[in-house]
Amino acid sequence: MQFIKDNLHNLCTNKTFVGIGSTRKVFRYKNYVIKQHLHPIGFKQSQNEYNIFTKLNTQGLTKYVADIVYVDEQISIQKYYSNLPLIEAQSYDLEISEDLRFTEELKSAIHLINKEYDGFDLKDSGNYGIDENGHFVLIDFGMTKMLYEKEWVPLAEDGILPQIYFEKCMNCGEEKELRIYGDTDLDRRCFACGKQ
Structure with a gap:
């Protein structure tokens, strides 16, 4: 991880760009993604992901949740998974209870995130990757309902985000x-x- 931290300028380029949200910009380096925080809310999301991953790990529920290996005020680093394809250039809601690509372990992890961490937008296809066996892997899970409503929405309405x-x-x-x-x-x- 030290190599990534020391070489961010060379690793986070147009060539390695993966995607962008309202608070974080994502780049790929080998088997990792680097989430660059564009706003303090992005840092809060990354901290939440780290805390949630740590809790899920103590309960053996991280097989289908992207490993969060590092977080600081600038970046978060996690394991890379291929994105789900967009439909008509946009993400879409997934049917968690019906789609067979959701394993029971992932469903349990999602339930815990919703119950203990006020999970938000966990049906959005943009928050999932896919592993080598075709199973969904949760890759973006740091936004909570409270963070969204109390901080993100007012900034979006004011044109800041x-x-x-x-x-x-x-x-x-x-x-x-x-x-x-x-x-x-x-x-x-x-x-x-x-x-x-």
Whole structure:
């Protein structure tokens, strides 16, 4: 992990870019992802993931939850899993009780996260990867309902944090997820076309 920490500038580039949310930007290095915190809420999410992973680990429920191996104020490092494919360029809700790619162990982990950590948005396909056997692995689980409602929503409503909208990019013309900063944000470019 020290190599990653010492070489962030060289490892977190357009070439290694994996994805971006409203509070964290994700890069891949070998079998790891580096989640770069774009906002203090991103750091809180990463801290939550570390604490949740530690608790799940004591109960033997981490086989289908991405290993959180390091967290500091700048970054979080976890094991890499392939993303689930988007449908029409956006994520979608998964049926946890019906989809056979959810193992019983993962369902137990999700139940514990919901019960003890106020889990949020755990049906969203964007929060899962897939392992070599085709099973779902939870990769993004640090947002809680309280963090979302008390901190994220007010900042998104004020245009400080971006909300994600599915619209046509004004530059490339493709319909995809756009990062929009409040009601007055008229820049409808996608991330690939330069909108951060």
